[in-house]
Each structure stands twice: as structure tokens, then as C-alpha cells.
Amino acid sequence: MFCTSCGTKLEENAQHCSSCGAVVTPSAPVPPSHPQAATPIYKKPAFMAAAVLILIVGFLLLRESSGSMSSPEATVEAFVHAVDNKDIKTLASLYSPENQPDTDELEEAEEFFLGMLGNIKVNDFEILDVTVDEDTAHVEYRVEVSLDGETNTDTDDFDLIKIDGKWYIDDSFAF
Numbered sequence: 001m002f003c004t005s006c007g008t009k010l011e012e013n014a015q016h017c018s019s020c021g022a023v024v025t026p027s028a029p030v031p032p033s034h035p036q037a038a039t040p041i042y043k044k045p046a047f048m049a050a051a052v053l054i055l056i057v058g059f060l061l062l063r064e065s066s067g068s069m070s071s072p073e074a075t076v077e078a079f080v081h082a083v084d085n086k087d088i089k090t091l092a093s094l095y096s097p098e099n100q101p102d103t104d105e106l107e108e109a110e111e112f113f114l115g116m117l118g119n120i121k122v123n124d125f126e127i128l129d130v131t132v133d134e135d136t137a138h139v140e141y142r143v144e145v146s147l148d149g150e151t152n153t154d155t156d157d158f159d160l161i162k163i164d165g166k167w168y169i170d171d172s173f174a175f
Contacts, residue, residue, distance in 0.1 A: 069166040072137035073127050084122035088113050096161055096168035121146045135162040
């Protein structure tokens with residue numbers, strides 16, 4: 001005997017189909033002409049709708065967060081991380097678009113940075129205070145660095161500006 005809903009072969013005296021759960025009617029002695037295989041879960045409409053919804057929500061969250069520049073704190077943290085990694089291009093990208101260096105300035109800054117600060121290592125970093133006023137912010141931070149075997153702890157600050165949902169350092173890019 002076969003299930004009239006999905007075509008699965010039924011066990012003798014079964015009251016429900018083991019595959020689809022349909023109630024078994026005793027008048028189904030002949031298998032359907034084209035038995036249907038169980039639909040894989042990834043092809044079911046509810047699963048497809050849930051997967052699309054998850055992708056949309058994920059995209060919106062990523063777009064909203066704007067990565068490393070999603071908050072004033074994140075921008076300052078990205079700055080310190082770029083210093084530690086000697087990543088001059090990331091450093092430059094953290095400055096407001098109007099203050100970002102041209103290609104020649106970037107090459108000059110990279111030479112200076114790698115030459116003078118090539119041995120710098122960030123040991124510790126802490127945001128001390130953040131003041132946000134709509135599209136501007138002020139961040140005070142403490143950083144401990146080692147340079148040529150000497151360890152120094154400094155407190156510094158940045159003024160930041162929000163442009164198109166991203167926080168940038170609002171200062172001239174200069175070394």
C-alpha cells in the first residue's frame with residue numbers, strides 16, 4: 001500500500017504516513033503513477049522565505065554598521081590598530097575625505113611612517129571619554145606603545161565628523 005499524498009510505501013496496518021504524516025486510508029492499494037520524492041527542506045517555500053529574510057536582515061545590519069567606522073570609538077580603535085599594523089593606507093582612509101592625502105602625500109607619509117615608526121608596537125589601548133553631538137564627536141583615549149625598547153603611555157584625543165553614516169577623523173592628515 002502507498003500513501004496517496006506523497007507516494008511513500010506504507011507499512012502494513014499504518015495509520016499515518018511515516019514520510020509526510022498524512023492519515024492513511026485503506027483504499028490505496030495501487031501506487032501512484034509518478035510517486036513524488038519528499039521535497040528537500042531547502043526547496044520548501046517556508047525555508048526559502050526564511051533564508052531570504054535572514055540574508056536581507058544581515059545585509060541591512062552590515063550596511064548600518066559601516067564596519068570599522070560605525071562609531072567614533074570604532075574609528076579611533078581602527079586608527080590605533082592601523083598604527084600597530086603599520087598600515088598607512090588604512091590610516092589615511094580614516095581621515096575625512098577632504099583631508100585625505102593625494103598619492104604623493106601618501107607615499108611620503110608611508111616612507112616617514114615606516115622609517116621613523118617602523119618599530120612601534122601598541123601594547124595597550126583604552127577609550128577614556130566620548131562626547132557625541134549629532135554629527136561631531138570628541139574621543140579621548142590612552143595608548144601604551146613601545147618604540148625602540150622604550151615604553152610610553154600617552155593620552156590623546158581626536159575630533160571626529162560623521163559623513164554618510166561613517167565617522168572620520170576631522171583633522172589634516174600630516175606626519
